[in-house]
Amino acid sequence: MSSSREHIRNFCIIAHVDHGKSTLADRILELTGAVDPRNLKEQTLDTMDIERERGITIKAVAVRLTYKAQDGQTYVLNLIDTPGHVDFSYEVSRSLAACEGAVLLVDAAQGVEAQTLAHFYRALEQNLEIIPVINKIDLPSADIDSCRRQITEVLGLEGDEAILASAKEGTGTREVLEAVVKRIPSPKGDPDAPLRALIFDAVYDSYRGVIVYIRIVDGRATKGQEIVFMSSGDRYDIVELGVFRPAPDPMESLETGEVGYLICNIKTLRSVKIGDTVTDVASPAKDPLPGYEQIKPVVFCGLYPAAASDYEELRNALEKLQLNDASFVFQADNSDALGFGFRLGFLGLLHMEIIQERLEREFNLSLVATTPNVAYKVTTVDGKQLVIENASKLPPPNKIAEIAEPYIEAEIICPTEYLSSVIELCKRKRGVHVRVDYIDNKRCMAIYQMPLAEIVLDFYDKLKSCTRGYGSLEYRLIGFRPDNLVKLDILLNGDPVDALSCIVHRDRAEAIGRTLAQKLRKLIPRQQFEVAIQAAIGSRILVRETIKPLRKNVTAKCYGGDITRKRKLLEKQKEGKKRMKQIGNVEVPQEAFMALLSVGDEIDK
């Protein structure tokens, strides 16, 4: 069924995590008959287990729905799902660019949160029509009046007109769809112009290859057409195109204003750049669509196989994983301490956790990960500019003129009674105060600029604990700033361990070094020999901790039957040892390489 453009509505749902986006999407799918409620798995649009467990959506999926509105006419609704997390802000912006409108969900009990705001601003940047919806009104703690006020005062929308809904109970869903039809404009665009389609997402399917999600901005796409991706210049034939309802429904063509998918025998997701423009080879468009950016990783970590023999397996796993997540990068790396492995770059901390978890879970790999870090810009004394993604690669101190680190601007929303602890936390994290806005009499928003490195470590957990879980955080990169940064080395029995080096602020180096050494002392098991742990800047030793040697480790009795039990016990211990890395003659458990992550806690105590 081709649809007249006036009856198309392209929209998405935006919300803070857990405000009910996926549940509302499910209700919409049911109401429009796209999914039989009995067959509806909870939250159809979230496809991966990890996503469902974490309550977030990573991959956008667009679904075409048919809705008979109260005006008696039938509309085609394209519901575009957006990634829900801060790390995927660029992907979110491309999904939004494929829409004309957005349903903005606000949890009736939680009110406007940091991500609500961030998504709202991005939707505004795309000039979307925004329909505020107050969700979860069934909750006993729902405060609808306060939500209305926040929508009016914080977002500048008509809070009084916000739709009241409970996606869980199904109330308000029809009102939402009516508003989508009435308030969101139909797509514009020139059907007679050369094809221009926005790639707003892509997923990898092991049978079909890459499935590219597109929004036709101008012209039309037809089956068999030869197309070109404008940023890469890569050409393909459209093998199949169509829409998801939510099952795939192949069609002959997609017209201006429509949203759908392309399959063109693309083998890897790396070949498809989100935000790129698809055009026709025979009559190409002159200019690509605006807004395309090459995404850049901001958080890095080393990943090494626990057993050196698993290196090839890890490489294969990374390559496979990159087939369906092109947003992380990796390159081979060699650490003196950890041997051959890879250096990975991620869009953010959560992104990193997801990738690590998938590697362990889906590929059954035992990995040693190093503490995540950011990329530094280093100016050498002879004027060269270097980007350092790995502290151990830092030039010697006498060769460095300046080290600059990435800064972010963070928006933190929290109940007013926690503001002072949030400010305290930001100060500890080298935050620069920008301002505090009061959202209502209960909540406020603190804006701070701070080093990304501080966020990467443990900021989010800290924020959650100092606000009893009520604080929410959104941030964006604002550039690099020089500071008094030094490389802190950790030495085991006198030898620096490259994988434990980190770049820290000079004022905090000793405190971090001391805490790190103490943590390592607890983490590294006693060995047959004494182990000295030292923290140093250059040749200056700041701290020394000692692990006493193992003195007595013996099973007192070993009679009939005891031996098998003992062997099993030893085998189990050995299994644990296999996850350790041998550095010199010292066995180091892999937790040690993540020790820096929680160093903040100890210093604060």
Added chain:
Amino acid sequence: METKEIGIYIHIPYCRTICPYCDFVRHPTSCNIPSRFLEALKTEILSLPGSYSVKSVYFGGGTPSLMTSDQIAFILGVLASRFGIRIAEFSGENLQPIEITMEANPDDVTASKVADWQALGINRLSLGVQSFSEEVLKYLGRRHDACTAVRACEIVAGIYRNWSMDLIYGALPVETWESTLCMCKTFQPPHVSTYGLTYEKGTPFEARQDEKIEDDVSLELYRQAERELGTYFHYEISNFAKAGFEARHNLVYWTNEEYAGFGPGAYSFLENVRSRNEIDLDKYIISPCGKSERLNLSNYEVEVETLIQHFRLARGLDKSYYERRFGHPVTMRFGEKLQVLIQRGLLVEDEYAIRPTSLGFELNNEIGLVLVD
């Protein structure tokens, strides 16, 4: 078919009182050991298939010294009929072809009983003294007091030439260990076992882990025993003996050779199968041949266990013995691992044997850790 020599273990699971640190199968009873238990033992012993000759018998527990003379004689008779042990071998103490040991609780020791045990054919006693300190005996929840321990030692030393004294170190207060060792020496037992106290899972002591002494203290106590018992041969990690008085039955375990265990919870190791009897006493009595565990060990697993066990012994592993037993030299499968252990100073090697060093005794589990996969 070839007749193999095996060790026989008989588990007597009854006790007057329960020691809170003990993790053997045991049942409190104020009465005599019931005859239906002995009948079950008989059924089990007579059901063992295969052709074996016996090199040692060990009555452990529980408290085997709760058995009456008739009951001891009954079991020995059953063993004799099953394994063809000539009764003559039971009597007398000298030049025994087989060693027959019974564990005894100091509380059960009287001159007439000990004389009976010897007359019945028990040619070795293992006396569970544990300590000569009143406080430690209380801490351990033992039935006897220090005075009873002394009297029992006097009686046993007067009757038995071959006997062993069991001692526990590491129980609080630890300072009593030295005086316990001194007392021990006054009786000149030809064999002494010194066990570090453990807080085993499933025992009341499990909840008292925090009372466990530090490694360094435990090591000091262990070395103290080694010093005080300097005239003995420290032939196994926890065992000391005068020449010729090594525990032959326990050497079966420490050389990982074959043994058959009878009674609830007893382990057997025959034909590469390590099995454990039914643990529940009532169930055992109803069906004495039931097994709670049965592990088919691969040749490789047996080799690993054999190595681990031999490295508990001061004499270590005789290389030609190993080659005879397994058909290939020990270096074939373990050469690299043994080299690591030698480099770490835990083992030493000469032309004939590979032996643990004193560090290899103190860090014995480290040897096992390298040997297992």
